[in-house]
């Protein structure tokens with residue numbers, strides 16, 4: 001098959017979005033998979049020397065065309081999800097998944113990487129090349145590749161049982177959530193609820209063939225009731241039902257067979273056995289292997305440090321909330337089901353401003369120009385319009401150049417929501433930077449958002465949250481585009497530990513809170529006036545509303561998760577609930593009722609991939625705030641010296657060295673929680 005016959009196989013430069021059609025997918029991907037398998041066969045042959053050029057480098061470069069072509073297909077599936085593209089994608093997805101799982105289980109590859117590591121060439125490899133070899137060996141080890149043959153069946157059985165248990169955990173939770181319904185027939189009972197929530201409840205009732213309004217435990221129904229319903233008894237009933245999902249109670253609508261308690265215990269037992277077979281002390285150590293944090297002790301110390309500093313602020317938040325409930329709302333006996341409701345009332349009374357008013361100032365051309373100016377000032381580059389074939393007429397394409405006019409990278413910007421585009425905002429890569437013979441292949445990125453398109457000839461306007469989203473995704477984009485990586489496996493975001501991936505993205509968000517930047521980045525859609533200072537001050541006050549309470553809540557979940565996977569014994573006398581209660585008494589300020597069964601619905605760690613990893617949310621916030629504080633300490637958010645150091649030591653480094661080392665190289669010390677606390681209005685400064 002030639003490029004003329006199939007533009008998906010054209011890797012000469014930019015993807016041919018003007019020519020690629022859904023019926024190109026199957027023949028192109030099948031060809032590339034066949035080529036990929038033949039390559040692996042050849043590279044794992046005994047006659048192939050275990051060297052970088054003959055094996056590891058050849059493998060990575062050899063599989064790149066497949067990665068790029070499948071990347072284009074996945075991208076089109078996300079941004080142009082018409083039936084023909086969905087079908088083309090789904091038809092090949094099982095084939096592609098099978099190929100990846102073959103790769104992950106191919107012990108001949110593992111043997112070659114080990115031979116390369118043990119051989120005389122390893123010490124002469126570049127830092128990037130060594131890191132790629134080490135990462136590959138680590139990942140094979142963590143999937144049990146090194147176990148003695150007689151232990152492999154048991155290991156396989158553990159993995160299978162764990163994946164079944166995780167699925168069962170989520171199913172039980174979903175069944176318990178779905179089983180509950182609260183039908184209200186008297187509209188007076190719904191006082192306080194916004195119209196949209198009532199309308200949704202009305203529709204749900206009609207769908208169920210009942211009169212009145214139907215409320216459920218799903219977030220879009222449950223959330224507004226807890227936040228707005230004046231009816232305290234209604235809030236209390238929904239709270240109890242929500243808190244006891246998939247637990248031993250049957251007074252709500254949960255059934256005994258949906259109780260997640262035995263599943264949690266079994267999952268913890270199996271994870272401990274997994275860790276022990278792989279030669280670790282506990283599962284938390286296994287989880288941290290591919291992450292930035294070194295040890296469970298280090299993570300716990302970080303969480304406790306943060307808790308100790310945030311707790312006085314959390315205590316102040318809860319005291320303010322209770323006083324407001326008592327004095328303004330007549331609720332003397334504050335209960336957990338009052339928390340969201342009273343918070344909303346307090347926010348309106350003390351910190352309210354109109355999101356709609358703010359939105360009038362963030363006109364699209366100003367925001368985009370402001371973003372580019374931030375990037376240009378920080379990293380001494382130029383962002384210029386460029387041209388490329390695109391998948392939608394509204395997609396824009398830009399190039400980043402050095403001041404001397406040398407190309408650094410290119411990116412697509414697809415800002416507007418469409419019916420055929422998946423929700424949310426995300427950055428993806430079209431091509432990664434690498435050495436290519438004598439030259440360098442330049443990186444290309446996709447930035448995708450879901451903002452409202454312009455109407456009526458006026459530019460579209462963004463909410464402040466949308467502007468933050470745009471900066472966030474640009475941070476991921478810069479991580480990919482400003483890399484100096486020369487090897488695919490650690491270039492840009494490749495090989496970056498997942499608790500460090502959000503550092504550049506959250507770092508960029510800080511610029512959306514800089515007065516100097518905002519003045520330059522806003523122009524009222526009708527008057528052209530920049531954002532007024534008084535409105536900005538209200539936005540800042542609202543940003544830090546209850547930040548202490550929110551911080552200790554995240555720390556409570558993180559510390560519980562970490563302890564559960566360290567020295568907790570599921571067969572011992574202390575139960576999962578005992579442990580969560582101990583953690584709560586250490587860090588929380590809002591203690592739920594004794595019957596609250598939070599662990600039974602903690603899907604992140606029992607149904608998803610966050611076991612001994614929940615801390616990473618806070619961890620990434622700490623890192624990005626602390627990185628930004630280096631600019632604050634220099635007295636200028638665009639300080640050239642600090643900007644260059646951030647680029648040199650963090651952004652451009654990609655996955656070439658451990659993220660903690662990169663952070664230390666940038667900051668000259670270990671990460672500190674103080675900057676985040678200060679940015680959230682805790683700790684004066």
Ligand SMILES: [Zn+2]
Pocket residue numbers: 472476502505
């Ligand atoms: Zn992100």
